[in-house]
Amino acid sequence: MKTLRLSVDPAHIETDAAQAAIAQAAQILRSGGLVALPTETVYGLGANALDHAAVARIFAAKQRPSWDPIIVHVAGPVHNNPMLEPLLAKCPPVVYELMEAFWPGPLTLLLPRSAAVPDIVTAGRPLVGIRMPAHPVAFEVIRQAGVPVAAPSANVFSHISPTTAAHVLEDLDGKIDAIIDAGPTRHGVESTVLDPTQSPMMIYRPGAVTAQQIREIAGPVVYFEEGMMPLAAAPEALPSPGVGLRHYAPRARLILVEGTLDELPARLADAAGRHAKDRLGVMLPAELAPTRFEPPLRQAAEFAWGHWNAPEELAERLYAGLRALDAGGCTVILCPIPEGEGVGVAIRDRLRKAARSAQD
Template sequence: METKYLTEKDGDQAAAILRAGGLVGIPTETVYGLGANGLDAQAVAHIFEAKGRPQDNPLILHIPEASWLERYCQNIPAAAWALAEAFWPGPMTMILPRKDLVPDAVTAGLDTVGMRCPAHPVCREIIRLSDVPVAAPSGNTSGRPSPTTARHMLEDMDGRIDAIVDGGPCSVGVESTIIDLTCTPPRLLRPGGITLEQLRSVLGEVAVDPAVTRLLGAGEKPKAPGMKYRHYAPKAPVTVVAGEPARSAAYIAAHAGERDGVICFDEYMSLFTGRAAARPVMDLGPAGDKEEQARHIFDALRSFDHTDVPAIWAQCPDSKGIGLAITNRLNKAAGFHIIEV
């Protein structure tokens, strides 16, 4: 299969591919998604084939506006409309009771479905033109770091899908927040661009699912993408070092092997760059700028796949604000191999 490289002006072509049951890489503000017609079970099955994704990992349906919720969901609570008004279009997915027309292939057999209205205007226009909800996980092969540019996605999906639409680099850089509205209190299943603090400002009490801070065990069924499996991982094993930035940087400097890769904050690059020829170093961004760190994290992890580093060591921020999403992605990339200093 030849993968077509499309631009923002090719929305009609991308929509036609989706309507015909094909796969399209679509830009969002979070990461690039691998999109298919979310009402076509066969097209959705091709997503799993292209990614090598486990079949029990549910997908998210993307819609261009909140009014489309009523097409695919039932018993929609008032909390959903309040969240949509506050944060849509934007990096937030809501788990809601699904209608029967949503295929089991999308929901992994669950009676709920994740719904999102992305902020990227090109993405929303493609969905409008296709006139179908777009099922779209991140556009990487399963387990690898998510793509935040069309180039990243092409590395994984060239020859596997029909087309990729280049909408520029992603402005958020980590996947959407997932909030389950089918339980009381609502439950955060995956942290993302909309923070736990922002959710609580609208909903009041919000519980945090244990899967945010650990992997699901055998027999535990995921209600949302990314909850169960080792995720976001480069080829080399990752160790996350958590704690006050100066201490975590010093720990990595003392314990990393000479050929190990390092992901660190701006302020501590000088600890490692003197031996850059032997030890590749990736800049995560300033220690105090978590939004910048979120935009860099997947690019940093992916970059080491082009090297022969035997291991990767990573600093991480605290869990306030979007820091919870960054630490979640790093910890999952590391298989929750975390050292506290």
């Protein structure tokens, strides 16, 4: 299969060329094909969520296990949405308050599904994850397709999620029908996954929409912790996409380094000394000048990650940095781990899963 590459400037989707590309992508989705779409979080691999065979192609292309459910994306108005309403059974009122506050945007809601949702999408679970993307290209493709679009991240299962079209093609070129290249994504980490049907509400995957933002709109919310599940729980028993899984992993071994900004130079140097025989890479905060370091850290490949006190910037560049150091042939990547506040919670979640994956 030859993967068709369509380019769209998200700032000018009204042009004839952009509309032609969007219409072509929408037609591929309607006909059962796979299209990689830019969203505000990461690139997603889309298929018609109501077409069992099309969704099965997602699993095959990604080498994704069948027990891992897929998030469904919709477009259109938040209220009385003809694409959304047929997917849902009865929902509590707080669901619509959350939609009003955060949609379109990076919040996935786990909601009671209707019989219209194929079992393959939810892996047989009673809840389906649904969100409305804010990226203008993804939104318009889904709107024109006229069908809900199942779309996990557009990468091989458990690998680093893609934030550019080039990342998608590294993993999936020749395995999918098309990709829309609309430049790098904005948030850089996947959506927040929230179950609003529980009391208190449960965040299963942290993302760009923070717990504090959710509390301000809808009341008490807590984070899922792996200790809430039995150690021997089978994957198919997990309550949400991404829970307890090993994800986001580079090929290199990922070593996480805790510490304040002042402590990081010494701690990075100590970690580098323990891996002096490896080809080292380092995710380097902007405030840490490489000239401060001694060998072997000074000889490490560096990725200019972003400012330490700007977690949104760190999140946006996280996956690009891990991929860049991987591509440079690093066998060990040293990565400082930011504080767990705001979007920092999501960064820590991704890094811990990636490091566990690389080490096990």
